[in-house]
Structures are given as C-alpha cells and as structure tokens.
Amino acid sequence: MKDTKHYDVFVIGTGVAGQTAAELCAKQNMKVAIADNREFGGTCALRGCDSKKILMQFTELLRQTTLLKGHGISKLPKIKWKQVQKFKSSFTKVIPENTEEKFSKLGIAYYHQSPVFQNENEIVVEGKHVTADKFIIATGMVPLELPIDGNTYLEVSDDILNFKKIPKTATFIGSGYVGMEFACMMATMGCKVTMIERGSRSLTAFDPFLVDTLVDYLKTIGVTFIYNAEVTSVEKLKKNIRVNYTLKGKDKSIKSRKAFNAAGRVPSIDLLDLEKANVKFDERGVTVNDHLQSVSNPNIYACGDVSSKSLPLTPLSGLQGYVAGNNIIKEGSKTFDVPCIPSTVFTNPKLSSVGYSEEEAEKRYKNIRVYKGEVSHWYNAKKENNPIYAYKILVNERTDEIIGAHLLSSQANETINILSMAISQKMTVSEFKKQMFTYPSYSSDLKSMMKDED
Structure with missing residues (x-):
C-alpha cells in the first residue's frame, strides 16, 4: 500500500502568484505545501524583471553619458561586466534561501521538483504520493522551443542575465519585448546585433508610431532588423553560431558569436500531465473562470502567467495569487477583473x-x-x-x-x-x-x- 501525504492546499510554483496564494492559505491555518522545479523565488526575482533592471541601469548610465559627451562629459565610464554581475548576484543569491525560510516560518511544506498529476486530486513529487483538497497552478512561462534543426545551440534570456562579458556580435530570433530589451542593452555596450523577425514589425502589442520611432533609433546604435524572415536552422561553427533563414524566397544566413531564442514564451505546463487531472488548457494556459478556477476541475485554480486570464506582468501575477488564494479560503469570494495595467518595454x-x-x-x-x-x-x-x-x-x-x-x-x-x-x-x-x-x-x-x- 502506498504511503500518501495529504494537504489542504498544494501550490505549484514559487513566484509572486504562488507565494501570494500559499501565504494567504497558510495564515488561515490551512495545511499548505508548495513545489518548484527550479530555485525558489520565481522568474521575476531570479531571472526576469528584477535581474534585468539591475543590469540595464549600467547601460542606461552609459547611454546617458554618451549623449552628453562633449557637453561636460569628457570620458565615458567603463562598465566592468563581471563586477556588474557580482552586484546583481548580491540580490539574487539570497532569494531561494530566504524564500525557504519564509515558507518554514509560515508552516508551509516545500518540495524541490515539478509534481506530476496522477488523477484529479493526486500528484507524485520527489517520489512521494501527495493528495490535496485544492491545487493552485502558478508555474509561469518558459521560452517557446523553436521546431528547427540546431535549436539547442540557441541561448535564452536566462543566459544573457548571466553573461560574464558582452559578445561582439549577436543574433536574436524574434523582436518582442524580451528580445528588444536585451538587444538594446547589448548594442549600447558595443555589440553588433541582428534581429530576425518572422512578422512585418517588432513589438506588435505596442503603438506602431512609437515602435517605428524606437526601431529607427536602435538602428543608429548598431541594431539591424530583418523582417518577414523565417529561420530554418541553426549551426554551431568553430567560434560562431550560424542562423539560416529565408527571406523573399531566398536562402540566407548570418554568423555571430551568440544566437538567442527570443520568439516568445509559453505556459509552463508540459511537465504536469494536466490531462490526468481533467484540467483543460490551451496555448494561453490553464483555462479558468472569473474566479481563476479551472473550468473542468473545480478543485484546481491557476494564477499568474500560466492562467488563461493573465498577461506576463508581475503586478497582475500578485493580484491573481490574491484572488486564487481567497477563493480557496472562501469559494467564489473574489472575482478577477483585469484592471487598467500599464506596461513597459525597458529599452532605452x-x-x-x-x-x-x-x-x-x-x-x-x-x-x-x-x-x-x-x-x-x-x-x-x-x-x-x-x-x-x-x-x-x-x-x-x-x-x-x-x-x-x-x-x-x-x-x-x-x-x-x-x-x-x-x-x-x-x-x-x-x-x-x-x-x-x-x-x-x-x-x-x-x-x-x-x-x-x-
């Protein structure tokens, strides 16, 4: 007979959404557990918004002084990237341990693995069978895997955040907000950047007039844009990466020291076996109602980027965690209404x-x-x-x-x-x-x- 642990609430994901929901339930004296297959703390704090902004402030300083060179600035600052990374790490390295301590103080049990659903109310995690009255899925998003030969040679935003030095040349596949932000950062540091975009323009969620103005400026600092192009394969050369693509029916290629997959992000649900839990989902994530409750399994909630009603914005993840947590405490007590949400592409x-x-x-x-x-x-x-x-x-x-x-x-x-x-x-x-x-x-x-x- 298998040994099974039971919790009132099991949360999957330790980002802003998952932490918010878990803490609310724990403070109501519920028996709560939480799990993550990566370091505790979530994308934003460890490998997203916060880390990115720490690095970018140095390139913003460089750009500001470059603009004012000859107007009182005689010598540009030299950015020592290893020291910048050390400064960034002083913020990120403490987060996993501090998060575990927070869970311990709240009486929340934690697991370092992605759970796999066995049925509608049971998972296996760290080799243990676990059941729960309610589950909260808050697993966020992961980079979209491009279905092309050589895709393993492509790096992602996590890798950029851990650069020891800025490469001399780089190619980005995709020109959404992640690609544009890092392209701007790297170009400011002297990297020659090429953006390959399958669509006809960058940043399709933003105003075309302003996007065109931004693109025209980025061209002046060393960013090349190739639109309406389809990447076909990626090759590893001795020192460089070759990206092959088609443009107007012709085969073309470009070589650079680094190549990045910036084609977008998708809900992180592949490891969960949601079909076994009778949880409906689509390309937007777990399909939920206005209470962030699964439309097919009422004992499962989803919040943050993995929810079908979310956008990849940290403040919204926190709000959804609050709504999901409160609805578990008292079913139907909170409705998620999308507020007026400002968003920013942190280019410069x-x-x-x-x-x-x-x-x-x-x-x-x-x-x-x-x-x-x-x-x-x-x-x-x-x-x-x-x-x-x-x-x-x-x-x-x-x-x-x-x-x-x-x-x-x-x-x-x-x-x-x-x-x-x-x-x-x-x-x-x-x-x-x-x-x-x-x-x-x-x-x-x-x-x-x-x-x-x-």
Missing part, C-alpha cells in the same frame, strides 16, 4: 503603454481624438541631448475622457503611471490639465501633450 528610451491602442479605441468608440507627436525638441529631451521623445494619447471625443496613452522617453516607465491613474479615474482632458506637477519634469509635459493644434 523606454516604451510604455496603458489603456486602449488606437486600433482598439476606433473599434470601441464612435469618435476619438488623437494627440500625437515627436517632441525631441522639448526641454526635457534637449537637456539630456536625447534625440528620442514621442507620444500618442487617445481621448473619447464625446466624453473628453482619456482612454489610452503611449509614451517613448527616458522616463516613460514612470510617467505612464500618472496616465494609468487618470484612465482608472476616468479623468477628462480638462480635469487632467488642472493637476499640478513639478516643473521641469516629464510629468509636467503630459499636459502639453494634450493640446489641440492652433
């Missing part, structure tokens, strides 16, 4: 967006007003000697409410939050213009952006 300059795109707004509203401009001649950009500063703000013509905002600037990741609040509060343009902001600041520019042509 940064590209930020909140609310509706112009295309979405035109479908939703009878008439919209579009404020749009390239304003590198404005003071805040000129004082940085920055050649890039642009915006697009969308307004419902009938109500004068701000319904969408898109910014491209060195401070876009911060100023977008002000417009996010404005949209959440259904502010009109006239109400927004009554607000007082510090001057001179990028925030104060927002009012000037919503100015009708004379």
